Amino acid sequence: MARAATTTDVFNAIAEPRRRELLDQLADGERSVNELVERLGLTQPLVSKHLRVLREVGAVRVRDDGRRRMYSVDAGALKPIHDWVSNYERIWSERFDALDTVLDELKEQEQDDVQHD
């Protein structure tokens, strides 16, 4: 099967479950590679590889803290995903609001039918 480019944008980058785990670990603050290795139980090269992909799409930032490299989430890069979730939620909310109107009418019709029986 043709392999889609996984690093072209943030949506594709986070389609990989391990990278989502990494982001979850970074959600509450910055961490070093060693901390991430420890928390995820993955090898250091694997963690570094996934962090590199996330950096390439701008989902994480890195800064040097002495000899440690500290990684953190870049909220701006994740905004498209948040926007997508919000958009999907909004589409369904709008559908359901319209459905409320239909249901009100069905309820009235049903009450009328009962009264006319």
Place this chain on the structure above:
Amino acid sequence: MSNTTDTHKATLTLPTDDQILITREFDAPRHLVYRAWTTPELVKRWFGGSHGEVTSAEIDLRVGGAWRYVVSAGGGPESAFHGEYREIVANERIVSTEVFEGAPEAESINTMTLTEQDGRTTMSVLVQHSSQANRDAVIAAGMEIGMNVALDSLEQVAQALA
């Protein structure tokens, strides 16, 4: 009359990597919600939300029967969705496949469940993607995404952006 100040919001969660779950409560008994969900003339009135017009709604409500909805947003290009009914329990549950025709290789299985309590109905729609490859194809189409960054984290992200 319904209480118009009581706006119900659809709740969206991502239970696993390949699922999307949408829930919503309605101030109506479930046989009416079911009727509105399965009657083409009624689907036409709600499936487009406030931005889209449903130009076609076809429903062959039997196991193996097909459904297809076409939505036009503001006179723009049409989006079409179709699928097949897998399981039908009147007023309770419908399992069907769904294909967004913009990403035809990516089929999901949707389970719509209705539960009623005190005359109110809770609807849940579980969208189960059939494989990660298909899910990713849908992601690429920009329609749906099975990602699992915890919504809580996303809330934090959103707040950070505010």
